[in-house]
Amino acid sequence: MERKTGYPPFPPPGSIRILLAIACTPLAFLRRPIKIGGMDVSRQAEAVQKLRDEQAIILPSLLQCDFGNLQREIHSLEEAGVRGFHLDVMDGHFVPNLTYGMPIVEGVRKLTSLPIDVHLMISEPAKYVRQFADAGADSLTVHAEIEQDTSEVLKMIRQLGVGVGLAINPATSFESVESLLPLCDLLLPMSVNAGFGGQQFNPVALEKLRQARHNFPDLLLEVDGGVNIGTIADCYSAGATLFVVGSAIFGQDDYRQALEGLTAAIGL
Ligand SMILES: O=C(CO)[C@@H](O)[C@H](O)COP(=O)(O)O
Numbered sequence: 702m703e704r705k706t707g708y709p710p711f712p713p714p715g716s717i718r719i720l721l722a723i724a725c726t727p728l729a730f731l732r733r734p735i736k737i738g739g740m741d742v743s744r745q746a747e748a749v750q751k752l753r754d755e756q757a758i759i760l761p762s763l764l765q766c767d768f769g770n771l772q773r774e775i776h777s778l779e780e781a782g783v784r785g786f787h788l789d790v791m792d793g794h795f796v797p798n799l800t801y802g803m804p805i806v807e808g809v810r811k812l813t814s815l816p817i818d819v820h821l822m823i824s825e826p827a828k829y830v831r832q833f834a835d836a837g838a839d840s841l842t843v844h845a846e847i848e849q850d851t852s853e854v855l856k857m858i859r860q861l862g863v864g865v866g867l868a869i870n871p872a873t874s875f876e877s878v879e880s881l882l883p884l885c886d887l888l889l890p891m892s893v894n895a896g897f898g899g900q901q902f903n904p905v906a907l908e909k910l911r912q913a914r915h916n917f918p919d920l921l922l923e924v925d926g927g928v929n930i931g932t933i934a935d936c937y938s939a940g941a942t943l944f945v946v947g948s949a950i951f952g953q954d955d956y957r958q959a960l961e962g963l964t965a966a967i968g969l
């Protein structure tokens with residue numbers, strides 16, 4: 702399937718081209734917000750760009766960090782070289798586990814300027830996406846398996862000016878969500894059933910990554926669940942560039958060593 706890029710098929714007329722060139726310089730993004738149809742696209746562009754900037758980004762899933770020492774944990778992870786954070790929000794309904802909500806996102810936002818990637822494992826994301834964006838999330842990923850209209854939720858997230866992500870559990874096929882992908886910046890084929898850290902990697906995610914990379918070359922591809930030095934290389938070869946890692950970091954005393962092991966495993 703050919704991806705609709707939204708780009709014009711030929712260069713726009715001179716005046717529009719100049720305006721676009723000014724608006725698209727990184728410095729212009731830093732100077733002022735750009736509103737298109739009432740939406741602030743500068744934050745979205747910056748956040749998604751940061752995630753696109755590198756060949757591979759390891760995102761620690763903070764689920765297993767020491768929340769009694771959150772500031773120290775964020776600091777240690779930054780010192781160890783991480784380039785972003787992954788926050789798992791679970792509501793005890795969409796998944797049989799309950800974690801945290803907006804206050805923790807807000808707390809982490811105060812402690813870091815790195816991208817915060819929020820994974821919403823909740824039944825009714827439409828009710829809360831605005832609050833998560835206001836709390837400081839840079840990208841919001843919702844599950845295709847929710848009972849709400851997923852395309853409407855993805856459009857709502859787009860309007861909020863943050864990165865738009867779609868997650869699919871191992872039992873959900875790539876084909877069943879393909880038509881939603883033009884609405885997204887990011888696809889997350891889960892390599893475990895959403896709900897708990899510390900599960901074993903399910904290779905069913907790999908074929909979905911390959912399909913997505915082939916059909917949607919510009920889409921950010923993330924993988925989450927059981928990613929460790931034994932599984933990360935296959936995910937990278939399949940096309941993922943964002944790697945969510947919980948146990949393989951927090952199960953180690955030395956975060957730097959854990960990160961170095963993971964990046965070495967993909968040859969970077
Ligand atoms: O979204 C989830 C679990 O549902 C994850 O982000 C996990 O927290 C990752 O932990 P590990 O599988 O790496 O231990």
Ligand SMILES: [Co+2]
Nearest residue numbers: 789820925945
């Ligand atoms: Co997650």
